[in-house]
Amino acid sequence: MGTTISIHILTRPAASEIDCDPVVSDAVADCFADLRDVDRVFSTYRGDSDISQLRRGERTAAELDPRVVQVATACDDWERATEGCFSAHWRGWFDPTGYVKGWAVETAARRRLAPLVSRADVVAAGINAGGDLQLFSSDAADWSWRVGIADPARPGTIVATIDVKNGAVATSGTAERGEHIIDPRTGLPARSVLSATVIADGLTAADVWATTAAVAGIDDLAWIAGAGTRTGVVIGADGTVRRWLGSTEINTRTASVEARAALR
Structure with a gap:
């Protein structure tokens, strides 16, 4: 995605072995895997991405990963909601870069990281994508980011x-x-x-x-x-x-x- 992404898990003091907990480590690994998969489809820097193939006219949106149509529809909705301040078409072709990062990070984080805060040993979980944050905290903890x-x-x-x-x-x-x-x-x-x-x-x-x-x-x-x-x-x-x-x-x-x- 052209940026640095980090994941942060805050644990209770007694959970000193949290780095070895396979549930937590697997969730972190799966979150990064989800983001790499989105990058594979939507990266404008990769010649083999679905978006690059679409731009070159090699394939239609209907022939690509179904998330391409999903994102295109969402971008059109956001263009209307922002009265044209946001657009995925301003370059003259479909470039959803301004939408995909936030959407991908939120989706992956809600799927992989949010469930962790229901565990007794986890206080909070968050992801930082180039300074943009999606944050979760346990309802049982007196903690805020x-x-x-x-x-x-x-x-x-x-x-x-x-x-x-x-x-x-x-x-x-x-x-x-x-x-x-x-x-x-x-x-x-x-x-x-x-x-x-x-x-x-x-x-x-x-x-x-x-x-x-x-x-x-x-x-x-x-x-x-x-x-x-x-x-x-x-x-x-x-x-x-x-x-x-x-x-x-x-x-x-x-x-x-x-x-x-x-x-x-």
Whole structure:
């Protein structure tokens, strides 16, 4: 998928031999196997992937892995939901990269990792895919994941923290990778947002809405009304910080020292 993926399992102190527990180790191995299988089908970097064959016109979607049609349908639904801020067709051909990573990680994590937190020896399980997270915690444990939101203007520091017991966190923007996000409506780079972080129930939605936030721009948060996200923060290239809770914006500030302190 062109990124680093890590899995983290938090155990109770008495479970010192958890690394040797075949149930846990098998779940981790199976999760990575699921992701490799998705990469085999959807990678735009592999010439033998189903998506690459589709792009070259060698096979139709109906002749490929059935997940290709499933993902294509989902991408069309998301394009409508985001009013064109997200699209899998902006290159002129079908490229679901902006959707597949979040969907694949969430699907694999729910299938392989989520069941682990029902075990007596496991407190929490999570997966980190290039900074995007799908997190689970035991209902019986007093535990939440504390997630830091990086300050795009000051590498190595954070602009906010949030506690997530069960849920997903995704970040998009230009701070880390430059102008790689294209506004499908104009074909031009989306430049006004350095960083957009969205917290939602699942990584599929969090990832798409983070991309939407980056494309919509720092001046447009109208999309949050129907997004169904939990919370999030958008940091503009001009230093503006906008944050929301549910469907309501809770503050707009300039990213001064005082504003950063207020977000923590």
